[in-house]
Amino acid sequence: xxxxxxxxxxxxxxxxxxxxxxxxxxxxxxFDFPEEKSLKLKKVMGYDRHRIVTDGTCVSDLxxxxxxxxxxxxxxxxxxxxxxxxxxxxxxxYMPATSNVIQGRLNLKHDMLCLDISQGCAGxxxxxxxxFMMLDQAxxxxxxxxxxxxxxxxxxxxxxxxxPLIGDAACITIVERSDDRQPIHGNLKMDGTHHEVLIIPAGxxxxxxxxxxxxxxxxxxxxxxAKDNLTMNGTAVFNFxxxxxxxxxxxxxxxxxxxxxxxxYFMFHQPNKFMLHKLADRMRVSRDRLPSNIVENxxxxxxATIPTNITFNLAxxxxxxxxxxxxxxxGVGLTWASLVMQVGKLAFCKxxxx
Amino acid sequence: xxxxxxxxxxxxxxFDFATSEDFVADGMLDSFDVITLISExxxxxxxxxxxxxxxxxxxxxxxxxxxxxxxxxVTP
Numbered sequence: 500x501x502x503x504x505x506x507x508x509x510x511x512x513x514x515x516x517x518x519x520x521x522x523x524x525x526x527x528x529x530f531d532f533p534e535e536k537s538l539k540l541k542k543v544m545g546y547d548r549h550r551i552v553t554d555g556t557c558v559s560d561l562x563x564x565x566x567x568x569x570x571x572x573x574x575x576x577x578x579x580x581x582x583x584x585x586x587x588x589x590x591x592x593y594m595p596a597t598s599n600v601i602q603g604r605l606n607l608k609h610d611m612l613c614l615d616i617s618q619g620c621a622g623x624x625x626x627x628x629x630x631f632m633m634l635d636q637a638x639x640x641x642x643x644x645x646x647x648x649x650x651x652x653x654x655x656x657x658x659x660x661x662x663p664l665i666g667d668a669a670c671i672t673i674v675e676r677s678d679d680r681q682p683i684h685g686n687l688k689m690d691g692t693h694h695e696v697l698i699i700p701a702g703x704x705x706x707x708x709x710x711x712x713x714x715x716x717x718x719x720x721x722x723x724x725a726k727d728n729l730t731m732n733g734t735a736v737f738n739f740x741x742x743x744x745x746x747x748x749x750x751x752x753x754x755x756x757x758x759x760x761x762x763x764y765f766m767f768h769q770p771n772k773f774m775l776h777k778l779a780d781r782m783r784v785s786r787d788r789l790p791s792n793i794v795e796n797x798x799x800x801x802x803a804t805i806p807t808n809i810t811f812n813l814a815x816x817x818x819x820x821x822x823x824x825x826x827x828x829x830g831v832g833l834t835w836a837s838l839v840m841q842v843g844k845l846a847f848c849k850x851x852x853x
Numbered sequence: 854x855x856x857x858x859x860x861x862x863x864x865x866x867x868f869d870f871a872t873s874e875d876f877v878a879d880g881m882l883d884s885f886d887v888i889t890l891i892s893e894x895x896x897x898x899x900x901x902x903x904x905x906x907x908x909x910x911x912x913x914x915x916x917x918x919x920x921x922x923x924x925x926x927v928t929p
Contacts (some may be wrong), residue, residue, distance in 0.1 A: 536885070539864075539889050540885055540889070541889055543889055543892045544888070572929025720883050720884065720885075733884055734884050735906070737904070738904075738905075738907075738908070740904070741903070741905045741907070742904075742905055773892065774904070776901075777901070777903065777904035777907070778904065780901040780903070781903050781904060781905075791878055822875075846918075
């Protein structure tokens with residue numbers, strides 16, 4: 500499904516990272532795995548350290564901290580926000596929506612649309628598309644898009660498929676109308692027949708959490724997790740990404756009448772370095788234009804990974820000018836989505852700690 | 854330049870890859886070994902094996918790996 504927008508822009512981006520950093524060396528101690536093999540894994544996949552929350556920190560805690568920073572530093576005024584879109588798979592509660600919780604904790608105005616969307620690794624692209632659609636309404640001039648997850652709380656520390664790569668973060672992107680009519684092109688596909696490839700089996704209404712679902716089991720390949728934990732079929736996800744993402748980008752660039760060379764950077768979701776290098780090679784994009792250093796520095800924080808990729812790698816050029824960025828997210832659902840647009844000059848583009 | 858057998862041996866020194874017809878079915882290579890193997894083959898032979906070729910059937914035997922390398926113009 501193709502989308503096109505115009506007259507919208509990103510005004511600024513802020514990433515909030517938990518101050519707590521854990522190293523892969525610490526992780527290795529939990530695995531039932533030879534040390535030498537773990538070190539090879541570290542090198543190939545780019546695992547090194549990751550940021551994960553402590554003491555029951557929730558999505559709204561990270562987001563509220565970020566908004567207070569933005570308000571205190573005059574980057575945005577509370578009353579200027581007309582919509583708050585929160586993309587998360589680790590909400591504070593089943594009900595109410597985390598966007599309402601954040602709205603309440605910040606005492607934001609009542610004349611505001613609060614919306615939660617359950618999306619993961621494609622959540623930044625999906626969220627931007629949603630924000631652009633909202634901005635077509637006369638009453639919505641500015642949208643705060645929050646991509647946030649604390650999924651480390653749902654990953655078994657003895658699951659080497661998932662734990663070394665998981666990260667927690669919240670990113671706030673302010674999206675607003677613009678006089679610049681440069682087209683923004685996007686596309687999106689979903690395939691729910693493979694929804695079990697990335698799943699937390701227990702804890703919802705299909706399989707409520709019980710003492711039994713909390714029992715950690717040997718699931719093979721030296722991995723141990725409970726049904727309450729996040730489960731990822733790494734091989735299936737890897738194959739899905741390699742098959743679907745390159746043609747999606749090719750179609751997007753064709754739709755936008757752009758060549759690979761006309762895009763400054765390819766800011767993709769980052770599950771691991773190996774996967775990104777393979778994508779870059781397949782798409783004939785030099786690896787320096789498709790950054791792959793987020794997992795090794797911060798971990799993969801689901802929908803927050805693309806904006807963290809931007810705030811970490813492109814802050815300086817985007818604070819001083821603009822770049823043509825192709826963004827792509829792929830994961831839970833399954834969902835794969837991409838967007839190409841001019842980004843910058845941004846009013847703020849920064850990483851802070853919680 | 855290392856032979857394919859030497860590359861395999863460097864990943865899982867405890868197994869004799871010369872005597873197996875199916876490394877995956879025989880439990881000699883798990884999913885992480887496959888990733889490590891592809892990474893080593895890329896480095897050793899100066900190629901980049903496409904993600905879509907990283908499939909168990911392409912690495913399950915010496916013959917399969919040799920066929921895969923042939924596809925990238927490498928005669929190991």
